Amino acid sequence: AQSVTQLDSQVPVFEEAPVELRCNYSSSVSVYLFWYVQYPNQGLQLLLKYLSGSTLVKGINGFEAEFNKSQTSFHLRKPSVHISDTAEYFCAVSVNDYKLSFGAGTTVTVRA
Amino acid sequence: NAGVTQTPKFQVLKTGQSMTLQCAQDMNHNSMYWYRQDPGMGLRLIYYSASEGTTDKGEVPNGYNVSRLNKREFSLRLESAAPSQTSVYFCASTKDRGETQYFGPGTRLLVL
Numbered sequence: 001a002q003s004v005t006q007l008d009s010q011v012p013v014f015e016e017a018p019v020e021l022r023c024n025y026s027s028s029v030s031v032y033l034f035w036y037v038q039y040p041n042q043g044l045q046l047l048l049k050y051l052s053g054s055t056l057v058k059g060i061n062g063f064e065a066e067f068n069k070s071q072t073s074f075h076l077r078k079p080s081v082h083i084s085d086t087a088e089y090f091c092a093v094s095v096n097d098y099k100l101s102f103g104a105g106t107t108v109t110v111r112a
Numbered sequence: 113n114a115g116v117t118q119t120p121k122f123q124v125l126k127t128g129q130s131m132t133l134q135c136a137q138d139m140n141h142n143s144m145y146w147y148r149q150d151p152g153m154g155l156r157l158i159y160y161s162a163s164e165g166t167t168d169k170g171e172v173p174n175g176y177n178v179s180r181l182n183k184r185e186f187s188l189r190l191e192s193a194a195p196s197q198t199s200v201y202f203c204a205s206t207k208d209r210g211e212t213q214y215f216g217p218g219t220r221l222l223v224l
Contacts, residue, residue, distance in 0.1 A: 009152070031211050043116075043202055043215035044155075051210065091155060098143050098162045099170065099210045102154035 002027040002093050006103035013081055014111055017034045021076040023091030032093040033074040034100065035065055050074065061085070086110045103106065114138055116216035118203050122181075124222045125193045131190040133219050135203030143206045144186035145213065148180060148199040160220065161186055162209075193223045 003058040025031060035084050036044040048059025055067040065076045074091060091103040119134045137144065142163050147155040149168075157170030161180040175197060177189045186205075191198060200220050205212040 004154075008152075029192075032211070034213075043217045044204075045215070046212045049212060094210055098160055098168075098206075099157060100145075100155075100213060104154045106151055 001102050002031060002079070002095055004091050004093050004101050004103040005102070006089075006091050006106050009104065010107045010109070011018075011101050012109045012111065015083055016080050017078050018077065019085075019108060021089050021091075021108070023074045023076065023103060025072050025074065025091075025093045027072075027093065027095055029095050031096040033065075033090060035059065035074070035076050036090045036092060038088045040087070040104075042079065047076070047089070068102050081110050082110070083110050083112065116140070116203055116205055116214050118216040118219050120219060121217070122220045125190075125223065126224050127194060129193050130189065130191050131193065131221075132190075133185065133201055133203075133221075134185070135216060136185045137163075137203075137205040137214070137215065139183065139205060139207070140183070141205035141207050142183070142213070144180065144205075145187045145204040146176075146186070147202045147204065148172065149202060150199050150220075158188065158201075163182075190221075193221075195223045197221065198223045 005024045013019045020092045034049045035047040038044045050067045058064045088105045092100045121167045143158040146158040159178040161167045164183045203216040206213045
């Protein structure tokens with residue numbers, strides 16, 4: 001079975017600074033990888049996903065992530081954050097079945 | 113397109129009461145899911161339905177039952193609510209395995 005570890009539970013960051021959210025997974029087979037964002041009192045929405053091909057994936061709102069198979073990681077980055085990026089971010093993995101396994105989440109708080 | 117809708121938005125139950133959470137999607141998706149979200153634990157899969165007419169247990173199925181009423185609707189039933197079932201419940205749907213899951217706005221359930 002696959003599992004996902006998000007290495008930081010909380011990440012405070014100043015506006016216009018870069019941010020990186022770390023995600024590691026464990027699986028013995030090929031995986032699909034996802035990052036979702038949850039704004040306060042809302043459901044989750046997809047930021048980006050890696051299915052195959054280029055290991056650098058670009059998503060919405062200026063976010064990108066890099067798949068590193070040797071390190072089993074899928075870290076999320078944004079070069080310059082806005083106040084509106086304050087949210088909880090979830091990394092998730094699927095092994096080409098019907099199920100997603102989620103990490104525990106990383107809360108990003110952007111301060112002016 | 114409404115996407116994924118859930119009712120009710122909020123519910124308070126007493127221990128031992130029963131209730132059904134409703135979920136519907138208008139995207140003609142084949143697979144539907146029920147998750148619960150608890151602080152620090154990410155989202156955990158309760159049950160899923162890979163296609164109309166099938167349901168399978170997820171990570172935390174105890175105390176819940178589901179019905180895939182038709183392709184659009186997937187309900188979650190708590191037969192005898194317990195305080196440990198206090199949580200936020202999300203319904204999601206996807207076209208096929210490996211595809212993006214789309215989430216509803218959630219139902220906040222408080223069991224006293």
